[in-house]
Amino acid sequence: MKTRARLPRLVACGATLALTVTLAACGGGDGGASADDGKIHVLVYGDATNKVEKKLVDTFNKTSDVKVVLDTIPGADYQKKLQTIISTPQAPDVFFNWGGGSIKPFVKADLLLPLDGFIEKNPDLENKFLPSVFNNAVVDGKPYGVPMRGTQPVLLFHNKTVLADAGVKPPKTWDELLDAVEKLKDAGVTPIALGGGDIWPTQMWFQYLFDRIAGPELLANALKGDKSAWESADSKKALGMIKELVDAGAFGKNYDSVKYTNGGSVQLLASGKAGFELMGSWYYSQQLTDHKAFAEKGLGYSTFPTVKGGKGDPANIAGNTNNYYSVLKKTKHPKAVAEFLKLMYSDEFVKEQLAIGNLPTTTNTDKFIDTASNPEYARFQYDLVADAPSFQLSWDQAYPQKSSSDLHKAIQQFFNGQLDADGFIKAMQALPTE
Numbered sequence: 001m002k003t004r005a006r007l008p009r010l011v012a013c014g015a016t017l018a019l020t021v022t023l024a025a026c027g028g029g030d031g032g033a034s035a036d037d038g039k040i041h042v043l044v045y046g047d048a049t050n051k052v053e054k055k056l057v058d059t060f061n062k063t064s065d066v067k068v069v070l071d072t073i074p075g076a077d078y079q080k081k082l083q084t085i086i087s088t089p090q091a092p093d094v095f096f097n098w099g100g101g102s103i104k105p106f107v108k109a110d111l112l113l114p115l116d117g118f119i120e121k122n123p124d125l126e127n128k129f130l131p132s133v134f135n136n137a138v139v140d141g142k143p144y145g146v147p148m149r150g151t152q153p154v155l156l157f158h159n160k161t162v163l164a165d166a167g168v169k170p171p172k173t174w175d176e177l178l179d180a181v182e183k184l185k186d187a188g189v190t191p192i193a194l195g196g197g198d199i200w201p202t203q204m205w206f207q208y209l210f211d212r213i214a215g216p217e218l219l220a221n222a223l224k225g226d227k228s229a230w231e232s233a234d235s236k237k238a239l240g241m242i243k244e245l246v247d248a249g250a251f252g253k254n255y256d257s258v259k260y261t262n263g264g265s266v267q268l269l270a271s272g273k274a275g276f277e278l279m280g281s282w283y284y285s286q287q288l289t290d291h292k293a294f295a296e297k298g299l300g301y302s303t304f305p306t307v308k309g310g311k312g313d314p315a316n317i318a319g320n321t322n323n324y325y326s327v328l329k330k331t332k333h334p335k336a337v338a339e340f341l342k343l344m345y346s347d348e349f350v351k352e353q354l355a356i357g358n359l360p361t362t363t364n365t366d367k368f369i370d371t372a373s374n375p376e377y378a379r380f381q382y383d384l385v386a387d388a389p390s391f392q393l394s395w396d397q398a399y400p401q402k403s404s405s406d407l408h409k410a411i412q413q414f415f416n417g418q419l420d421a422d423g424f425i426k427a428m429q430a431l432p433t434e
Helices: 007-013 050-061 078-085 104-108 116-121 131-137 160-165 174-186 200-214 217-223 227-231 233-247 264-270 283-290 292-297 334-345 347-355 365-371 375-387 401-416 421-429
Strands: 024-026 040-046 068-074 094-097 152-159 190-192 274-280 299-302 317-320 324-327 391-393
Touching (some): 040 050, 040 334, 131 324, 152 160, 152 283, 160 174, 174 233, 200 217, 200 233, 200 274, 200 401, 233 421, 264 274, 264 283, 283 299, 292 299, 334 347, 401 421
Parallel strands (some): 040 068
Antiparallel strands (some): 152 299, 152 317
8 A cells, every 4th residue: 555554454443544534436326325215335445445345246236126336435534434424314234344342332322233133044144254253243142244355363474584594483482482582682683573653563462462371251351341351360461471572672672663554664574674573464465565575585474472371272363353244224125135245255255355365254265265366375364264263353443443542552651661560451441342
């Protein structure tokens, strides 16, 4: 993305940049017509992926009496604009979201249609998707979303040459990571590149360590309003290990002046000035765009290290599970909507998403992976997601949008030493969960 604002990340969390947003139609829609016009209005985040969504709409409209109109909102404050129209006559029938905390307010306001009725009539609306992904749009025991783009797990990337020169291998354990940090420092490079100026990359270290040590239950309980989760022994252990890594000089001294969004951390790894970077799976595409030769020959990747004695399954992953389509209760065409959602696990959907670099989370993705632009990389990700007992949603997506700013502030301040463990715990306990 030429603006350097990591497009896939924005697609996945989409709540950080304030851009002027207009509701514009794609494919002839009016972008805000009420549902009584005899059509299904599907609202999506406006970006390059829309070409796949437009193609699927065209496929559906060839055989359906009730037509779909694809409406788009360009810009990164999609969520904000959605909130202004979702309870008005201009609300869509179906809308793009991130699952988790992004739809909880709409469920609480009784605006969404639970999809268990759809699934009862067509079990494939659940069975054709990987459970670890599908379940991130389940709220209060009911499904409210069908996966509709691609998954983006967070991986530990590395510079193959830098690691080889320092005698380091991709770490399988936390102790091996700490050992790698010392060897890379001795070799004169920053062990781990970090775009601390953006804050959300820093958050990734918290997500994984908390899961490795405490398992997924800690965050799940915190999101249910259990404030004691943050003051548990597991939570304090995770914070201590984060501080140990920072104090060891793993990220250098200037990480807060480095950003991923302007290519700073990306450049550090590609130029050999850093050994590792923890980032979402879109990182490969970013390096391919910015540093093609390095991406093709010098970029390596592995899973997050295990933690000895941790309660979390080593196969657990964290990141952006997928995007979802949810349905508003007010739709006048539920049967047609149910038929439209079937396309989200069709062969056409899978092939079109793989062609643009997305990795669908359908059970039939496996047979088409060899058609991806980088089959080996796509296979690595798919197997991780397919085998994951738990896929932890990024914290700033799992929490309601109104909590994001304070969450990021607490993470940055603890990382910088401005907050101690008790201060961080209190800040997390103060976050609204609804």
